[in-house]
Amino acid sequence: MCSPPATRPKEPAGLIKVVCTTGMVADLARQILQGEAEVTVLMGPGMDPHSFTPGPAEMAKLKAADVIVANGLRLEGKLEETFATLQRQGRQIVLLGEKLPRDQVLDADGLYDPHIWGDLSLWSKLAEPFVAEMSVRFPTPALAWRSRGIAYQKQLLKVHSHMKQLVDRNLEKPQRVLVTSHDAFRYFGRAYGLEVKAAQGISTATEAGLKDVVELAKLVKDRGLKAVFVESSVSPAVIQRLSKDTGAKVGGELFSDALGAAEDKVTLDETTELGCDTVAGMQLRNMQTIIRALKN
Ligand SMILES: [Zn+2]
DSSP states (O other): OOOOOSSOOOOOOOOEEEEESSHHHHHHHHHHHGGGEEEEESSOTTOOTTTOOOOHHHHHHHHHOSEEEEOOTTSSGGGHHHHHHHHHTTOEEEEGGGGSOGGGSOEETTEEOOOGGGSHHHHHTTHHHHHHHHHHHOOTTHHHHHHHHHHHHHHHHHHHHHHHHHHHHHOOGGGOEEEEEESOOHHHHHHHTOEEEEEEOSSTTSOOOHHHHHHHHHHHHHHTOOEEEEETTSOSHHHHHHHHHHOOEEEEEEOSSSOOOTTOEEEEETTEEEETTSHHHHHHHHHHHHHHHHOO
8 A cells, every 4th residue: 555755745945837928917927026936928029919829838838827917808819718717727817907997998899998008007007906916825925026016117107207208299299190000009099199090990800991991091191190000919911001002101110919029128218228028118119119200
């Protein structure tokens, strides 16, 4: 007969395994949990969360996680069933978007618009509830998490007001129109005073109709817009055609639903450089791209 070992094998004093869906979510988790957690991300640069379907490798990652952190608000449309199954199996899943006050979440044809990282002030509001939820399950590092959460929030708010100033100083009111391929910038537009028009809806799952493109072309011409923008995680075809039809240039590539690279640095002030692999860095880069292209 087998007898149990005299001493139980020690629990690995290892890191908390945190699996995040998008890079934006991983940025928040990394900056707050830092040394106490191993944060991995399912979707890398250029990947579209609306259409992301987990393969066997991603499923294995999700199953091995201590905590799964997702954007929620139906951004990860194809992962919803997987989340439900994992939750039934007792896995902890944090849906960040669900933590926001509902009156600050934009409505999109009866659904919630999930692109909440477009407004840095709104995104900064996730730090506190995230820390609170993590601290219930892992109480020991909670104090460190709280202070890092506050630092993360402060940084975002600093970049947020810098971006508002950039718009005020550089763009005349009629120039403040952002034309993109899918409707990922409504929070961004609301926060920074830009009117936003897109060929596709808030999900990339629906294609741009001919009528939408014709209407957009008319708007670009009527307003005399100098530029339209492609997105890093969406096919550029529609915007390229719009550019050809209207004579407005392609003003550059914006990070909509995925972060950029760490090596791609953007300058905030004399002392601060941000990587485009952070939410603050991606949005500051977006703002600089937009202003450079639309400015007279
Ligand atoms: Zn999107």
